[in-house]
Amino acid sequence: MVVIKSKKFILRPFRKGDEESLRRSINNRTIYKNTLSIPYPYTLKDAKKWVAKAIEKTKQRKSDSVYFVIDIGGEVAGSVSFTKIKQYKAEIGYWLGEKYWRQGIMTEAVKLATKFGFKELKLKRIYAYVFPWNKASMRVLEKAGYNLEGILRKDIKKNNKFIDAYLFAKVR
Numbered sequence: 102m103v104v105i106k107s108k109k110f111i112l113r114p115f116r117k118g119d120e121e122s123l124r125r126s127i128n129n130r131t132i133y134k135n136t137l138s139i140p141y142p143y144t145l146k147d148a149k150k151w152v153a154k155a156i157e158k159t160k161q162r163k164s165d166s167v168y169f170v171i172d173i174g175g176e177v178a179g180s181v182s183f184t185k186i187k188q189y190k191a192e193i194g195y196w197l198g199e200k201y202w203r204q205g206i207m208t209e210a211v212k213l214a215t216k217f218g219f220k221e222l223k224l225k226r227i228y229a230y231v232f233p234w235n236k237a238s239m240r241v242l243e244k245a246g247y248n249l250e251g252i253l254r255k256d257i258k259k260n261n262k263f264i265d266a267y268l269f270a271k272v273r
């Protein structure tokens with residue numbers, strides 16, 4: 102898999118040794134609240150399992166997912182990924198460690214990953230689901246050229262609550 106460089110960070114695959122900084126950056130209540138399957142607290146065991154999975158998925162020739170580390174100074178600052186890759190479409194997901202918030206990092210990372218998805222993965226449609234209160238994430242998507250396609254009512258079940266999903270997409 103490729104490495105994509107920007108001024109603020111690089112996007113690269115997960116590798117062994119990422120477990121500690123992954124845990125440090127992702128172990129955060131707000132990240133947990135705003136995503137579907139990231140646990141909190143996030144243990145080193147979770148990190149080990151995740152890094153092994155991401156490495157394995159990257160090795161597969163026809164993988165259904167691609168996981169990028171947002172690497173700052175050799176550490177896992179965050180991640181942006183494509184999952185449910187199916188022929189011409191995929192879901193994009195992302196999170197960033199709190200100390201890096203509000204510096205335009207995720208806007209840039211989503212823009213770069215989206216470009217990669219269209220060009221290298223040959224996607225025609227990239228979509229994302231956002232919880233109703235997550236204005237920062239909606240802004241990231243808007244700034245990266247995604248459009249709100251609709252609100253899927255009670256589409257997500259989390260902690261026995263049924264939550265609306267804001268569906269964003271960008272097509273090529």
Ligand SMILES: CC(C)(COP(=O)(O)OP(=O)(O)OC[C@H]1O[C@@H](n2cnc3c(N)ncnc32)[C@H](O)[C@@H]1OP(=O)(O)O)[C@@H](O)C(=O)NCCC(=O)NCCS
Nearest residue numbers: 132135195196197202203204205206207208231237238240
């Ligand atoms: C959402 C998240 C990725 C944003 O990352 P970020 O690098 O801070 O975002 P950016 O700096 O690129 O900011 C993008 C826009 O969102 C705005 N924004 C950032 N944080 C915000 C907040 N807490 N509340 C409201 N707006 C916010 C920024 O001001 C900017 O908009 P502007 O240019 O109009 O001012 C980060 O907050 C995060 O990881 N949150 C928890 C996990 C998550 O929500 N993942 C996405 C699930 S769908």
